[in-house]
Amino acid sequence: MTRKPAPGHVHPHGRSAFPGRLTLESLVAVLRGHGLRMTANRQALLRALLAADVPQSLEQLQAQAARFSPRDEAPDFATVFRMMTLLEELRLARKVHLGRPTSHYELTDSEHHRDHLVCTDCGQVTPLEGSCPVEKLEQRIAREHGYTQVTHSLEFFGRCGDCSSHAGAPGA
Numbered sequence: 510m511t512r513k514p515a516p517g518h519v520h521p522h523g524r525s526a527f528p529g530r531l532t533l534e535s536l537v538a539v540l541r542g543h544g545l546r547m548t549a550n551r552q553a554l555l556r557a558l559l560a561a562d563v564p565q566s567l568e569q570l571q572a573q574a575a576r577f578s579p580r581d582e583a584p585d586f587a588t589v590f591r592m593m594t595l596l597e598e599l600r601l602a603r604k605v606h607l608g609r610p611t612s613h614y615e616l617t618d619s620e621h622h623r624d625h626l627v628c629t630d631c632g633q634v635t636p637l638e639g640s641c642p643v644e645k646l647e648q649r650i651a652r653e654h655g656y657t658q659v660t661h662s663l664e665f666f667g668r669c670g671d672c673s674s675h676a677g678a679p680g681a
């Protein structure tokens with residue numbers, strides 16, 4: 510974790526509806542508050558989301574959740590879909606567009622915010638380490654336009670090293 514925010518570091522305009530770092534406990538509390546029964550499968554899904562370091566599709570989350578499930582079983586797709594829809598409505602998660610037909614999701618707190626480098630050939634997604642290059646710009650835009658809850662998604666697309674060498678000279 511190289512992107513650990515300094516203590517007290519809070520985006521002034523807030524990326525997330527939840528004040529502070531998202532944890533399993535905070536997510537469970539918010540979802541319970543919205544009347545969702547927190548089954549083992551749903552908790553496994555939240556653990557998968559918290560553990561992810563790149564945005565996950567619904568299918569990926571479903572598969573990853575099995576790893577965190579006490580009985581090694583994946584939640585059904587409808588469960589994954591409903592929970593991610595609710596998290597998105599609550600602004601606790603958001604869609605990241607990776608140039609693919611399916612949607613990918615990440616949590617919205619600053620601990621999980623990453624910009625990405627995406628290979629257009631093999632689809633490999635690399636989270637960019639270091640501080641977000643447009644964080645200051647985001648704050649300025651929010652201020653100048655009187656917006657709150659401003660977020661952004663910053664993806665760079667290209668061809669990774671492996672794909673470049675298989676395809677011949679880079680740029681060919």
Ligand SMILES: [Zn+2]
Binds near residue numbers: 630631632669
């Ligand atoms: Zn590639």
Ligand SMILES: [Zn+2]
Binds near residue numbers: 622643661
């Ligand atoms: Zn960023």
